[in-house]
Amino acid sequence: MINIQELLAASKAKENNQLVKGVWFLIQWSPDDYSQERFNIGVAFSSERGEKQVKFTKSFKELSNWYGCNLTKQGDMVIKIATHTFIGKSLDKFSSGFFESGIHYVPMGMAQGESIEKIMNVLFKDVVPMAQEKQNIARASYTTTRNIITVVREAISKNSVLKDIMPENPMVETLSGISVKVPIQFRSNAGTIVSADYATSDTVENELLRSFRDIDLILNGNDFDNVNSFLLLPASAKGEA
Numbered sequence: 001m002i003n004i005q006e007l008l009a010a011s012k013a014k015e016n017n018q019l020v021k022g023v024w025f026l027i028q029w030s031p032d033d034y035s036q037e038r039f040n041i042g043v044a045f046s047s048e049r050g051e052k053q054v055k056f057t058k059s060f061k062e063l064s065n066w067y068g069c070n071l072t073k074q075g076d077m078v079i080k081i082a083t084h085t086f087i088g089k090s091l092d093k094f095s096s097g098f099f100e101s102g103i104h105y106v107p108m109g110m111a112q113g114e115s116i117e118k119i120m121n122v123l124f125k126d127v128v129p130m131a132q133e134k135q136n137i138a139r140a141s142y143t144t145t146r147n148i149i150t151v152v153r154e155a156i157s158k159n160s161v162l163k164d165i166m167p168e169n170p171m172v173e174t175l176s177g178i179s180v181k182v183p184i185q186f187r188s189n190a191g192t193i194v195s196a197d198y199a200t201s202d203t204v205e206n207e208l209l210r211s212f213r214d215i216d217l218i219l220n221g222n223d224f225d226n227v228n229s230f231l232l233l234p235a236s237a238k239g240e241a
Contacts, residue, residue, distance in 0.1 A: 021112040022047035024123055025086070025094055027054070028104040029078050031063060031071055034145040034210075037203045038104060039063060039130065041078070043123045044086045045116060054083050055120045062130045066142050066199050078103060145195040145207060148232050149183050152193060174217040182218060190224040195232040 024045045028038040042056035060075035098105040113119035156162045165186040172182045184191030194211040196204045
């Protein structure tokens, strides 16, 4: 007599033995070290047999639009670094999360499938939205804190009266032992520059909190009596003002 349950169990056992199993990681990149905003750019997988593979987005156009500058070359370099790092280092290095050169490797748990390629394709499609095909909708570019400081510095450098208010080395060591970046310094006056022109409200909030923290640290026992924060508003807010 044919035992259907035994056949099903045997079939399932055979299927499980043929499945590729392992752990996978989400790879994120922070292009701007001021905001530390993370973007999902790829996935990595390590099988139980020790096989490793990575898969990355092929386009950084969306990020370039957000940050208002071409990040293609930077992105290509980041992919090379991330690939070399994941393939070359021991898996234990990534087990509790790993960060290097602006790249985050986030452990996401177990994954299994018919092949590594199929596993990678499914994971990649789920967690890397910038890799998906989208309608060509115009998107406003955003101005990061780093970008606005660079723009202001370049403009001021051409003015003989103002050029000295932005020192080459903007770092100031506070009495608390924390060094903060103070781009504007003139006698007893100091100023931070912060952008509120980011894609997400969380990033804007983080930037503002960082600026408030810096001002508080500067005022407590340093040589500056007058400290201000110069805020760049988003394009819509600037238009309404």
